[in-house]
Amino acid sequence: MERIVYRELKSTPKVWGLMALCAAFVGAAGLSVLYIEHHGHIVTGMNNQIVWGLPHVFAIFLIVAASGALNVSSIGSVFGKMAYKPVARLSNVLAVSLLAGGLAVLVLDLGRPDRLVLAMYTYNFTSIFAWNILLYTGFMAVVAVYLYTLMARGVPAKALKAASLLAFVWRLALTTGTGSIFGWLVARQAYDAAIMAPLFIAMSFAFGMAMFMLVMILTTSITSRVYSPELRTRQARLLGVFVAVVMYFTLVQHLSAIYVAEHTGVERFILLEGGIYTRLFWVGQILLGGIIPMILLFHPKIDTQKIYVLLGALLVVLGGMVQLYVIIVGGQAYPLEIFPGFEVSSSFSDGVINSYTPTYLELMLGLGGVALALMIAGLAMKFLRIVPDNLSDDNVDPAVLAD
Amino acid sequence: MIIPTKKEKGAEVSRRDFLKSGAALATVTLAPGVTLMAFGGKAQADGLKPGARWGLLIDAGKCPEDCSACVSACSQEHGWEDNGLDTDPQWIRKVTLKETATGRENSLPVMCQHCESPPCVDVCPTGASFKREDGIVLVNRHTCIGCRYCMMACPFKARSFVHEQITDQKTTTPRGNGTVEGCNLCVHKIDRGDGTTACVEACQATGNNAMMFGDLNDPESEIAVAVATYASQELRADLGLGLGVRYQNI
Numbered sequence: 001m002e003r004i005v006y007r008e009l010k011s012t013p014k015v016w017g018l019m020a021l022c023a024a025f026v027g028a029a030g031l032s033v034l035y036i037e038h039h040g041h042i043v044t045g046m047n048n049q050i051v052w053g054l055p056h057v058f059a060i061f062l063i064v065a066a067s068g069a070l071n072v073s074s075i076g077s078v079f080g081k082m083a084y085k086p087v088a089r090l091s092n093v094l095a096v097s098l099l100a101g102g103l104a105v106l107v108l109d110l111g112r113p114d115r116l117v118l119a120m121y122t123y124n125f126t127s128i129f130a131w132n133i134l135l136y137t138g139f140m141a142v143v144a145v146y147l148y149t150l151m152a153r154g155v156p157a158k159a160l161k162a163a164s165l166l167a168f169v170w171r172l173a174l175t176t177g178t179g180s181i182f183g184w185l186v187a188r189q190a191y192d193a194a195i196m197a198p199l200f201i202a203m204s205f206a207f208g209m210a211m212f213m214l215v216m217i218l219t220t221s222i223t224s225r226v227y228s229p230e231l232r233t234r235q236a237r238l239l240g241v242f243v244a245v246v247m248y249f250t251l252v253q254h255l256s257a258i259y260v261a262e263h264t265g266v267e268r269f270i271l272l273e274g275g276i277y278t279r280l281f282w283v284g285q286i287l288l289g290g291i292i293p294m295i296l297l298f299h300p301k302i303d304t305q306k307i308y309v310l311l312g313a314l315l316v317v318l319g320g321m322v323q324l325y326v327i328i329v330g331g332q333a334y335p336l337e338i339f340p341g342f343e344v345s346s347s348f349s350d351g352v353i354n355s356y357t358p359t360y361l362e363l364m365l366g367l368g369g370v371a372l373a374l375m376i377a378g379l380a381m382k383f384l385r386i387v388p389d390n391l392s393d394d395n396v397d398p399a400v401l402a403d
Numbered sequence: 404m405i406i407p408t409k410k411e412k413g414a415e416v417s418r419r420d421f422l423k424s425g426a427a428l429a430t431v432t433l434a435p436g437v438t439l440m441a442f443g444g445k446a447q448a449d450g451l452k453p454g455a456r457w458g459l460l461i462d463a464g465k466c467p468e469d470c471s472a473c474v475s476a477c478s479q480e481h482g483w484e485d486n487g488l489d490t491d492p493q494w495i496r497k498v499t500l501k502e503t504a505t506g507r508e509n510s511l512p513v514m515c516q517h518c519e520s521p522p523c524v525d526v527c528p529t530g531a532s533f534k535r536e537d538g539i540v541l542v543n544r545h546t547c548i549g550c551r552y553c554m555m556a557c558p559f560k561a562r563s564f565v566h567e568q569i570t571d572q573k574t575t576t577p578r579g580n581g582t583v584e585g586c587n588l589c590v591h592k593i594d595r596g597d598g599t600t601a602c603v604e605a606c607q608a609t610g611n612n613a614m615m616f617g618d619l620n621d622p623e624s625e626i627a628v629a630v631a632t633y634a635s636q637e638l639r640a641d642l643g644l645g646l647g648v649r650y651q652n653i
Contacts, residue, residue, distance in 0.1 A: 040567035040580045047489035048563050051551040111549015111564060111581030118546055122529045129528035129552050186642055187522060187558035338513070338559055338638055339500055339653070346498040346513075347485065348560060355489075 002395050004086045006385035014222040015382065022375035029368020032361040033108045041111065044362050049354035050332045055109040057324045058366030061207060062102030062373055063136070063178055064200055065320070067171035068208015069094040070143065072235070073150075074171070077164030083231055083396050086388045087216065092147040093380045094212055094373075095171070096140050101373030103136060105365055128184055132177045139174050142167045151385070175201045182327065189266040190331030193257065199249040203320060206242035210316035213239065215377060217310055219387055226392045233303040236312060240297030243316055247290045250323075266334045269353075270326065277330035280322050289319010329356055455537040456620040457588055457647060459603065460629055461511055463500075464652030465613035468510035471497050473614060476605030477514075480589065482573040483563075492563030494586045495602060500653065511650060512602065512614070515540055515561035515586035516638060519645025523553035523562065532583075538647050539588045547582040554583060558639050561585045588647075619647065 073091035076084035146163040179200030220227040296312035344351035495514040531547040575591040589600035606614040617626030
C-alpha cells in the first residue's frame, strides 16, 4: 500500500476547456444579471405571486449541496473512517465552492444587489435570513480552517479533530437554517412545518454526496487518475441510503400535512391535482430522483458498473432540483388561504393557482451559479494539491472500508 | 427639598423640544413636499400620537362589489398603477367572497393589516420592514435589498415587489425598482394630522361608509367605540398576529 500522493491537475486542453466552458456560463449569468438589473424583474418569470423562482431553486440546491459535500470529509475525520480521508480535501473544497455558487445566485437575484453590503451590517436577529448570512459566511471560514488542518504539515491530530467536529456541527446548523426559511413561514399552507429542517438536512446529505461523486468521476476521468472502485462503490451505496432517508422524510412531510385539515388543500394540489407540479413530484422527484437512483445505487453489479454510479448520482441531482422546484414554486403556486370557508376572487390572484414560466435569464443565472461552483473547485484542484494521484483500491485500506 | 419629576426637568425637555422644533422648522423651510423624516430622530413626532394604535374598521356589509373607490384613491395617493399584469403592485385590492357552505356573497378591501406581531418584520434580514410605535408597518426603501422574504411571510399578500423603473413618483410616497412596498396607512397624512387615510376618505365620499380610520387605543375614538359595541373580527385570527385592521359582517 502506497502513501497517498496529492497533486495539482496538469494543464491539459480538457482541463482548461472545461474551465472555459464554466467561464462562459458564468459570463452568461453575469449578462443575465445586468439585463435584469437594468430592466427590473419584470423581464423574469417571477411576479407578485411567485416571488421566488428558478434562481432560488438553483441557489438553495447549491447551498444545501454545499453542506452535504462536506459529508465525505466528516465521515473521515469526525467518524474516523480512514478510507474517506484521501478525498477529504476535495470534499472541503467543494463545500466552499458550492456555497459560493449558491450565494452568488441568491444575492444576484436580489432586487437591489448593490445594497448587499447593507445586509452585512444591519442585522435583524429575529430573521432566519440574517442568521443564515452568519451561518453561510461562518461555514466558509470554518471549512477553510478545517481544510488548512487537512493540508498543512505538523497539525496536531487534536486540532484536526476539533476543526472537523466544528465544521460538522456548523453544517448541520446551516442546513437547519436553510430549511427553516420555509419551515418558519406560518403564512403559507405548503410550508409552516418543523420537518423542513430535518428534511433539508437529509436532502443535503444526498445532494452533496451526489455532487461530490459527479465531480470526482469527472475529475478522475479527464485527468486519467483512479477513483478507487471500492471507495466509489461504498460511496454510491451510502448515497443510496441518503436517497432513502430523503424519501422517508418526504413521506412523513406529506403524511403529517395530509392529517391536518388546514393543509389537505395544498397536499391535494401537490400530490393529485397540481398539473405540472404533481407530475414533477411523482415523475421527477419520486421516480427519477428517488426510486430509479436507489435501484441503480443498490444494484449488485455496481462495483463493476461505473455508469450506474454516474447515472444514479446525476438522477439524484436532477431529482433534487425538481424537489426544490416543487417545494419553492409549487408551494407558492397554491393560493394563500386568507378566508377559510370561502371561495375568493380578486384582481390580485386570490383563490387561483398562480402561474410561473421561468425565462432563460433565470435559467442562465442559475446555471451560472453551478458553473461558478465548478470553476472555483476546478481552479482549486488545478493550483492546490487537492485530488489524490493514486487512489487505487490497493491504496485504500480494505480493512477500513469493510467497517 | 422638592425633587423634580422627569417631566419637570426643564433643561432636558427644553433641549429635546428645541431640537424637535429645529427639525420641524427645517422641514417647513426647505420646501413643501420634501419630507425630512429621517432627520431629527422622531421628526415625525408632530404626528406621532403617544400610545396610539392606528387601525381600520371595515364593514363588508356596506361594501358593494362593484365599488373600488378605495383602490383608486390609494393608487392615486401613492402613485402605483395596476394595469392587470402579475408584476404590477396592488397595495389594496377588492376581494369577492362566496361562503362555500351557504353561497352567500360578499365583498371587501384587503390591504396590509398592520399586525401587532408582523411576520414581515420578523423575517426581514436588514430590518427594512419595521413597525412604528403607533403600530404602522412600513418598509424603509433605503434599506430594503429586495429579497422578497416578507412577501413569502405575509399571510395576506399585502406586499408587492416593484418590478420595473418608476417615474413621476409622489413626493410623499418614495418608491423604487427592486424594493418591496405595501399599504403604509397613509403615514404621511397621519403625520401631518389629516386624521384619515385616502381609502377611508374615498369610501366616505361614496356615501357607503364601509371604512373607518382611527386610534384603537383611544377609548373615546369612534373606531374604538364601534369595535367595543359591535362584533368585528381579524383575518386569520388563528395566527394570533393582533391585526390593526378589523372587519365586520364578513
